[in-house]
Amino acid sequence: MPVSQSGQPPLLRLRGLYSPRLSPVSLDLATGECAAVMGPSGAGKSLLLRQVADLDPGSGEVELNGLARSAMKGFEWRRQVMYCQAEAGWWEDRVAPHFADRAKAAAVMARLGLAEDKLDALVNELSTGERQRLGLVRALALAPRVLLLDEPTAALDQAATGRVEEELRRYLDTGAAILMVTHSEEQARRLARRAWRMEQGRLEPLWT
Amino acid sequence: MDVIKLQALDLAVASLLVVLSAGISFALRLNMQRQVLWAAARTVVQLLLVGHILRIVFAHAAPWLTALVVAVMMALAAREVASRPKARLVGRGNGWVGATAVAATTIITVLFILNTALRPDPWYDPRYTIALIGIVLGSVLNAASLALDGMLSGVRREKLAIEARLALGAPARLAFSSLLRESVRRGIVPSINQMSAAGIITLPGIMTGQIIAGMDPIDAAKYQILLMFLLCGASGMAAIGAAYGAMRRLTDERGRLRLDKLMP
Numbered sequence: 001m002p003v004s005q006s007g008q009p010p011l012l013r014l015r016g017l018y019s020p021r022l023s024p025v026s027l028d029l030a031t032g033e034c035a036a037v038m039g040p041s042g043a044g045k046s047l048l049l050r051q052v053a054d055l056d057p058g059s060g061e062v063e064l065n066g067l068a069r070s071a072m073k074g075f076e077w078r079r080q081v082m083y084c085q086a087e088a089g090w091w092e093d094r095v096a097p098h099f100a101d102r103a104k105a106a107a108v109m110a111r112l113g114l115a116e117d118k119l120d121a122l123v124n125e126l127s128t129g130e131r132q133r134l135g136l137v138r139a140l141a142l143a144p145r146v147l148l149l150d151e152p153t154a155a156l157d158q159a160a161t162g163r164v165e166e167e168l169r170r171y172l173d174t175g176a177a178i179l180m181v182t183h184s185e186e187q188a189r190r191l192a193r194r195a196w197r198m199e200q201g202r203l204e205p206l207w208t
Numbered sequence: 209m210d211v212i213k214l215q216a217l218d219l220a221v222a223s224l225l226v227v228l229s230a231g232i233s234f235a236l237r238l239n240m241q242r243q244v245l246w247a248a249a250r251t252v253v254q255l256l257l258v259g260h261i262l263r264i265v266f267a268h269a270a271p272w273l274t275a276l277v278v279a280v281m282m283a284l285a286a287r288e289v290a291s292r293p294k295a296r297l298v299g300r301g302n303g304w305v306g307a308t309a310v311a312a313t314t315i316i317t318v319l320f321i322l323n324t325a326l327r328p329d330p331w332y333d334p335r336y337t338i339a340l341i342g343i344v345l346g347s348v349l350n351a352a353s354l355a356l357d358g359m360l361s362g363v364r365r366e367k368l369a370i371e372a373r374l375a376l377g378a379p380a381r382l383a384f385s386s387l388l389r390e391s392v393r394r395g396i397v398p399s400i401n402q403m404s405a406a407g408i409i410t411l412p413g414i415m416t417g418q419i420i421a422g423m424d425p426i427d428a429a430k431y432q433i434l435l436m437f438l439l440c441g442a443s444g445m446a447a448i449g450a451a452y453g454a455m456r457r458l459t460d461e462r463g464r465l466r467l468d469k470l471m472p
Contacts (some may be wrong), residue, residue, distance in 0.1 A: 076377070
């Protein structure tokens, strides 16, 4: 297991995390690191992310900075280890109420190529790609320590994908980590230092 | 009091109206004449049975007998709350949520009234207790089952929204807040409508009964006002209780959304 050079605990450590449809997974993510999970649809990639975020019942332990998940409340954990659904859900009709800090949201949106007036739009007026980016903005605005991204650029064109990846690098530089599911080998190569392949609930190393 | 006592013959004459209703159904081929007659027969049997039971209970005025009748009434109401929503929680969850909401709200409101506005002697006087509980249960049952149905039928539809909030670190209560509000609102609306329509469109049953029994209309109105307040409070509590009870059963100790606790 890779241990960060300073001897500190890894930012995120999975220790034998499993559920009925997921074989035990152990892995470490260092500060500033991005790792990718690839594999066919239905292999359990999203299940792994949901398992890390503690959104589904399962077994095993996860640690953030050496602090055990089981010692925190569920929502405290999810506040720091944040899962971004592939198709984000919205709980208000308009976009703005989903953001606590409008100025902060607008700043990230500008970098992702979204005009600020999108905040005043209705959620169902937006395109899939806009909703996907806004879902990411929503999470980034809360500044979690770890982001669990489920195909963050699936609905985006090349230009928008580039902007998102740039924003993710910027986020990594703040001392965070990303575990992402992607179908794009190129994207994994551009962002991640390591990659795994998920096949029928089993995680196999792909490259480092 | 100068109440006109009804004889069996009077009821037999009145039953001609039921026959008329069944006749209409027959003439128009609505095919409901059997249902009409069956329902009428049930009314006769059920009400006479209740009347006889209450006569015995009132005559004894024993606390345990009163408690027994109250318990049976509550159990029947809880069963009704549990069975009305189409969706079902696993492990008889509907029943538990219904029983808790019904019992807690009914007991709290009735005890409150028996110790403040009405002070019968003894305080558990079945004439007051059972009548009050009977009225309160009707509203509580309605409010609780509407709120429970709102939660259970809405949670699948709102799954993405609820999980989005959970994933962003919201506690379950916050993630469920929209659904909770909507469900509680559904439960409370009927009692608000009842209060605002009272006296204008319909004369409420209690008031009618007391006017026929010879009470002064103003006094009867006061009684009805007291009861309306009681029903309003009770249905509010019942709706909140049922909605939160359902939320507790749809989440777990880690604050996750557990749709697997809803039967497919």
